[in-house]
Amino acid sequence: MSTNTTTSPRxxxxxxxxxxxxxxxxxxxxxxxxxxxxxxxxxxxxxxxxIPCVMxxxxxxxxxxxxxTFDSIGASLLGxxxxxxxxxxxxxxxxxxxxxxxxxRLLAMPLGKADLIAGYALAFGALAIVQSALATGLAVWFxxxxxxxxxxxxxxxxxxxxxxxxxxxxxxxxxASSEFQAVQFMPAVIFPQLLLCGLFTPRPxxxxxxEGISNVLPMSYAVDGMNxxxxxxxxxxxxxxxxxxxxACALLVLTLGAATLRRRTA
Amino acid sequence: xxxxxxxxxxxxxxxxxxxxxxxxxxxxxxxxxxxxxxxDFDVPRGQITGLLGPxxxxxxxxxxxxxxxxAKVTGTLDVLGLPAGHAxxxxxxxxxTQAPSVYDDxxxxxxxxxxxxxLDPGRTAAERRHENVTHTIADVDLTSxxxxxxxxxxxxxxxxxxxxxxxxxxxELLVLDEPTVGLDPVLRRDLWxxxxxxxxxxxxxxxxxxxxxxxxxxxxxxxxxxxxxxxADDTPDALRTQTGAxxxxxxxxxxxxxxxxxxxxxxxxxxx
Numbered sequence: 001m002s003t004n005t006t007t008s009p010r011x012x013x014x015x016x017x018x019x020x021x022x023x024x025x026x027x028x029x030x031x032x033x034x035x036x037x038x039x040x041x042x043x044x045x046x047x048x049x050x051i052p053c054v055m056x057x058x059x060x061x062x063x064x065x066x067x068x069t070f071d072s073i074g075a076s077l078l079g080x081x082x083x084x085x086x087x088x089x090x091x092x093x094x095x096x097x098x099x100x101x102x103x104x105r106l107l108a109m110p111l112g113k114a115d116l117i118a119g120y121a122l123a124f125g126a127l128a129i130v131q132s133a134l135a136t137g138l139a140v141w142f143x144x145x146x147x148x149x150x151x152x153x154x155x156x157x158x159x160x161x162x163x164x165x166x167x168x169x170x171x172x173x174x175x176a177s178s179e180f181q182a183v184q185f186m187p188a189v190i191f192p193q194l195l196l197c198g199l200f201t202p203r204p205x206x207x208x209x210x211e212g213i214s215n216v217l218p219m220s221y222a223v224d225g226m227n228x229x230x231x232x233x234x235x236x237x238x239x240x241x242x243x244x245x246x247x248a249c250a251l252l253v254l255t256l257g258a259a260t261l262r263r264r265t266a
Numbered sequence: 267x268x269x270x271x272x273x274x275x276x277x278x279x280x281x282x283x284x285x286x287x288x289x290x291x292x293x294x295x296x297x298x299x300x301x302x303x304x305x306d307f308d309v310p311r312g313q314i315t316g317l318l319g320p321x322x323x324x325x326x327x328x329x330x331x332x333x334x335x336x337a338k339v340t341g342t343l344d345v346l347g348l349p350a351g352h353a354x355x356x357x358x359x360x361x362x363t364q365a366p367s368v369y370d371d372x373x374x375x376x377x378x379x380x381x382x383x384x385l386d387p388g389r390t391a392a393e394r395r396h397e398n399v400t401h402t403i404a405d406v407d408l409t410s411x412x413x414x415x416x417x418x419x420x421x422x423x424x425x426x427x428x429x430x431x432x433x434x435x436x437x438e439l440l441v442l443d444e445p446t447v448g449l450d451p452v453l454r455r456d457l458w459x460x461x462x463x464x465x466x467x468x469x470x471x472x473x474x475x476x477x478x479x480x481x482x483x484x485x486x487x488x489x490x491x492x493x494x495x496x497x498a499d500d501t502p503d504a505l506r507t508q509t510g511a512x513x514x515x516x517x518x519x520x521x522x523x524x525x526x527x528x529x530x531x532x533x534x535x536x537x538x
Binding site for chain 2: 101
């Protein structure tokens with residue numbers, strides 16, 4: 001009678017890489033690496049985190065006489081800030097990765113493209129949470145931003161926006177061959193959305209053609225979602241739709257971004 | 267010595283006697299130019315093969331084709347018994363690009379920690395990774411700079427960080443693109459000793475490119491390249507006796523002159 005109490009061998013056995021889409025350990029290693037890079041650059045972190053707060057503060061006193069306007073624009077900006085910051089940071093970071101040769105090196109290693117992208121999304125997502133939490137907290141508790149719904153929902157939309165910004169930045173960096181070009185993609189990709197998203201005037205008031213265009217731009221739904229939270233106590237169907245659209249756009253663009261990471265280049 | 271206790275060494279089951287690299291009719295096109303023109307050669311296992319030739323002769327392109335990052339490769343190119351670029355080869359090949367490809371805003375150790383985590387992921391491997399990283403840093407003589415930012419290092423130091431990344435893990439094939447460029451003579455000698463140790467102790471194959479001909483004497487075999495073609499494929503001794511030259515450099519020049527005289531000098535194509 002042999003009781004099968006085979007002690008597992010002391011020698012560490014390397015588990016074979018599973019053919020899954022995402023390797024958890026490699027993704028977190030990538031996210032840790034991206035955050036470590038940022039930690040050596042405290043000025044960038046400070047700029048990313050405090051600029052939105054300063055802008056909101058400024059906005060509050062610009063609209064000192066009309067708090068309703070501050071409510072509407074302030075809430076929209078809570079969604080727009082993370083999108084813009086993450087767009088800029090990601091497009092420069094991945095461009096650097098492409099030009100420094102580290103991307104080629106990583107893709108010659110057993111790293112999945114999904115691991116790399118998820119790692120970036122994870123690291124910048126974490127940063128976006130900090131940024132959005134500070135900005136939302138400041139706006140709601142100190143600047144008197146009047147939100148009918150839950151501040152958590154604002155944070156959720158902000159996070160989805162950050163993800164969208166990361167995705168757009170990653171995608172766009174494939175088309176930039178220098179950091180000058182990458183920065184110029186900001187006005188090209190972000191400004192039209194900024195003008196058409198309903199921040200300056202409600203979208204139905206625009207020229208029908210522009211309204212039609214704004215209907216297919218993801219930032220419009222980010223702003224709509226923020227305004228839903230602003231005006232309604234509970235989670236409305238419109239809010240769910242807006243949040244899903246932003247999330248779906250982010251995923252779509254991330255997938256497109258993955259396609260721009262090529263193992264073989266000319 | 268590169269000990270790395272990640273289970274049994276992954277011996278190649280495919281073709282144990284096959285050469286590390288086998289190329290036949292290998293051609294690479296970049297833009298309008300044919301950079302490699304129908305190369306046929308073998309790189310034997312367990313030896314150091316030097317890839318020599320003037321700048322722009324196609325050394326880097328050939329290396330990129332072998333590690334599987336070069337597009338538009340036609341012909342046969344087998345690496346460790348598998349077609350170049352095969353997914354399972356990614357953990358078996360170490361590759362150092364000509365320009366140091368490391369993160370300038372990370373320290374030496376943080377750079378290696380990250381790449382080690384990609385090669386050998388998981389929390390259970392953390393201790394093994396730490397040891398591996400520590401002695402790899404020692405191998406490239408950067409222990410005193412382990413906590414310095416890579417961006418603050420000198421050119422030679424940065425290229426050694428890049429080399430260290432390729433030494434992580436136990437690559438069966440090391441592809442090193444000009445690893446000793448810009449290094450002082452002492453360091454160059456130390457690195458070549460390290461290359462020989464890696465080849466002897468691990469039975470690893472090294473393909474090292476250089477345009478400095480005196481490094482050729484340190485290789486077991488040489489591939490001499492010129493304008494996308496292979497001029498010679500032999501041992502340094504055989505090359506010297508064959509051409510009656512004293513040095514590999516003289517042998518190379520002799521072969522170039524011969525090629526020109528034979529009239530089969532590759533036509534210079536207009537670049538862009």
